[in-house]
Amino acid sequence: MKSTTKKSAVEKMLTGIRGLDEALMGGVPKGRSTLITGGTGTGKTVILNEFLYQGITQFKENGVYVAFEESKREIIKNVKGFGWNYASLIAQKKLAFVDAGTLRELTFESGRNYDLSPLIERVKYAMNKVKAKRLAIDGLDNLFSRFQNKDAVRQALYQITDELKNSGVTVFMTAEKVGSDKGRSRYGVEEFVADGVIEIELIKGQQQFLRRMFAVKFRGTGFRSGIVEFEITDQGLLVYPKIPVENVVAKTDFQVRKGFGIKGLDDTLDGGIPQGHMVLLSGNTGTGKTMLGMQFLKQGIVEGENAVFVALEEPVEQVKKTALSHGWDFNRYEKERKVNFVTTNLIDISNDKLLYQIISAAEGINAKRVLVDSISTLLSATMSEEQVRQFLLQLSRHFKAKGITCIMNCLSSASFGAGRGQLLSGLVTNEMRLSSVTDGIIMLLFVERGQKVKKLLSVLKLRGSNHSKEIFSFEIEKDGIKMGEKYEE
């Protein structure tokens, strides 16, 4: 008999941990076990706790915590820091503990003739008590170090695994990683009983520790390879999944133009920036890039399109004040959920984190316009040029798929006071190298003519548009940018 339909390998289950489900392409294998391995202080226990807590609170999936490492009392106390009230969950019969931390009492072994069946019975008892769907086992290796008869421990682990396989319960467990072998924990058995292994590590950045995780294996299911960064925040874990390069058809539409609401400029752009375009707004310091970008966002908001302002250059408060001096109340826009601001730590900056922040800020309010002020900040921070290119590419693909129009400010070294015929002399710099990933370049520059500094603007490139090739002068006035005459020398 021929079968045309392919049976899907493994059903996935959402963990509910922010970012982790995306990184694992839809969650962890349902009814299976995942091992979290890593050194001391990497955050293994936090992942376990979040797995249980999110299960109970988001999905009504009750959980059991098997604590080999810390005592029940310590854990209840520790998670209070995240605002999680375990005592109440226990009282509501949503959470149960198998309290199996190291005992202070004297313990002797008389012969190797014993087994760990009470552990299995206690796990079953706890799971039955709350009708558990999730099981977290903290510190498997700790169990090994407590008994001389390692075979008894191994046997118990296999037995628990067997019992669980048919119960439909999804398991997260942790074991300390020793040495440098990838994904190997101390007793070797942990990987064997686990269907998936996630390794986490703590690495030294320039100013802070960075946490990273990567999936070592997931039997019979896909996962996004590569290292993802995560943080432990006061609300629990936050994973920054790699944003996949979108392969869906770009929603670029040359007919739909996104204007600045600046007379003259929109005409120059043949109506505005085409929807889904990523345009580089390049200019020397003080030429008005931030201002022009801000005006682009404001115009969108006025027309009913929400916006994201990625403020990497100046503090958000300062940006808002500047805007307000031109009569644009971004504070109010923010309160009305028409604009989201994104900031990040420029030291130890991370591609994935920033991408995730921008994309979730945009998704949160269904934004259609984005300003990144500026790309140069990323270059002068710790991002390499290649990372910036990668960042732009991922962001651009994503925005195109969503029909989001984006302006990237870029500090240009085009020289101040260029001589006759040398207006564009400094251009063979960043913007040319970034040109392939951008759809357009608008250039702002200064020239010194007749004892005065003039501000000039020119559209160097705009894919799919019959834009004006002229150079225009412009002024920054109280209520924004005003376009002037065509500039002729």
Add this chain to the structure above:
Amino acid sequence: MAVKYVLKLYVTGVTPCSQAALKNIKKILSETYKGAYSLKVIDVLKNPKLAEDDKILATPTLIKILPPPVARIIGDLLDKEKVLLGLDLVAVRVGALEKNK
């Protein structure tokens, strides 16, 4: 005379190993300790909650509750020296001898 020794023996069901442990502890007590003792046998299968409260991970486990300090002996209790050590029985015997002097 007041009960000197209070012991609990945890077992999981009736197995050769749990039977052996029970036999061995009774034998050791009758050989080395003439005083009164209370030995309670608890089956984990019937009382998982007690096993949880006493944090029992392996069976057989013998817990000496009194006299303090509380001590646990895991295994079939065949190794007499270990059991005596765990029960602190050597000291008791010495004490008993001194008393008799």
